[in-house]
Amino acid sequence: MENEKGASSSTFKMGNSAQERSLPYVPDCYAVPPSYEPRDALDSKSESVPTIDISRLKGSDDERRGVIQEIRLACQSFGFFQIVNHGIDQSILDDALAVAKGFFELPAKEKNKFMSNDVYAPVRYTTSLKDGVDKTQFWRIFLKHYAHPLHRWIHLWPQNPPEYREKIGKFCEEVRILSLEIMGAITESLGLGRDYLSSRMGENGMQVMAVNCYPPCPDPKTALGLPPHSDYSCITILLQNLTGLEIFDLTAHDGSGRWVHVPEVKGVLKVHIGDHVEVLSNGLYKSVIHKVTLNEEKTRISLASLHSLGMDDKMSVPCQLVNDENPVRYRESSFNDFLGFLVKNDISQGDRFIDTLRIKD
Template sequence: MSSTQTHLCDHDNHAVPIVDLSLLHQTDPHTKSLLIDQIHQACLQMGCFQIVNHGISESVIEGALDVNSEFFDMPIANKEELMSDDIYKPVRFSTVQGNSPIEGQFFINFLKLYAHPLEDFVALWPNNPPHYREKMEMYTKEVMKLSIEVLGAIMESLNLAPTYLRDKLEQGFQMMGINSYPPSSQTNVKIGVVSHTDHSIITILLQSCSGLHVVDTSGSSSGGDGAWRVVPEMKGTLVVLVGDHLQVLSNGIYKSVLHRAVPSTDETRLSIASFHNLAMDEVVEPAPELMDEEHPKGYRGSSFQDYINHLYSKKEKTFIETLRLN
């Protein structure tokens, strides 16, 4: 069996699917159709998939990982000017620790960067270590281009036009979330980030080592049992996660994936998440093409700004729950 056939046909009901994105450019319509169906099944059953042959070079990926490792390794005094608990700030560094009644103690160091339009924000990014802005700008631009390609395939998997909302997505909001998890042997905690969904249309995640866990909700007919599944780190591979706003846009056909981060026992784990959405104040609604008498509108419209305001309010309900209409 060829590698192309392997990526299209091999399937373990308990594994996160691997999608060969280069097949989107195949001239054979049957091959592309199979790929779009694979993406549909992955979003429908697991809420996430891994992508290979995505076009971002190894040097750009390694550059982003290396420069962020250097940032987190710097003395705290070098990062103090970026420290903030103000969730409205476009650039902020912080440490979060606490205790979840279900999952136990958690600990994370994180850096959040607003990233698109890039010219509005890059001057606010860290300028230490040297070349931080240069290397992160390269990765950010590449993953933004990739997101448009992935979102086009996802729209097609919903039987929408591949260009559906493309103009708004190209002018949309991108935020980079860089998380550093010290080895659990140093902090004596089992969780880096407790279980949650992302409020994005999609999130594209790069991880330095395994530690991303997702809940398998693919259903008993497909082997899903609600158990946690480990998404293995494979060099150069990226992970696509369905976010809350894709759940809204698809009118509930796709569900945002519940996931968490677990630190390594013997090395610092680094992840770089790129969150993609429409512009900050642009409202995401269920696609009219996906609504009818049998499938009425299931969610009210909302923007990313609404989500930030919801976080600030510290309400107990998750944001996606506040959007449900029935």
């Protein structure tokens, strides 16, 4: 069996990946070329990212207007912000992280029940992005499953650890309520009103959970947990146990941009603006480009809750944001359209869904 550092990517398939086997080296198929992946991220202490007290949305009219303005500025400049005082009890966050870690500690036989390379599967366990297909592989293991409506999907989730469905289910319910509140604030910040998408996202919207595990990597400077990408969703709400998330600040260096480490503070949640909010805003807000770096000693667990319209419900530019000076700049698309894109394209090489939606002048 080939096990040298030059092993081809086809050697490392689901259930037999380098990260699952805890190899003491990084195989060549995981190595990200320096020309492709600049590594000049600022330390989190020298560059702050927006942090918003989301509880003020329920305060006085003046307080709400202040938060709406903060969200507007964060969406324009970063496409990202952190939230505090979000109302989700710390025990719910801790329990979700703990039970997620417990899933990845199960014997391979148990995890492999959910193994799939089918991006359309409502529950799937896999590694990298598309195992054995992508030119570059990534040091990640993940379980992805649908979460709304919960009663429709929860019976398909893992039964082990025994509390997985209960703890992750509770987290999903709480985060979904929060997502609707945040989306109401985002549409309000665009002048569309807080209820512009509430019915479409509230009843028939999609919630997809990406439960991620990034095992210790013997050479974190060589590989990545995830390549630079943006999420297809309206928003993604992220919980993590360790640092590793980096976002690309488009405004730094006179527009040439720079990577910024996102600090980890217990109880703080991260909000990513996704491709469909970029479409919704007709380009006023940008979906955040982000990546995941690795740790040599510790396992990073993250729970990413992606929120969008229904599977075939198309996001389009509102007529209220279109005029002679600002024509429609994006094609309409759905979550299902994104899945089709994922099948045909290689995100590891920089392909982005949002690029297929932009209308060229």
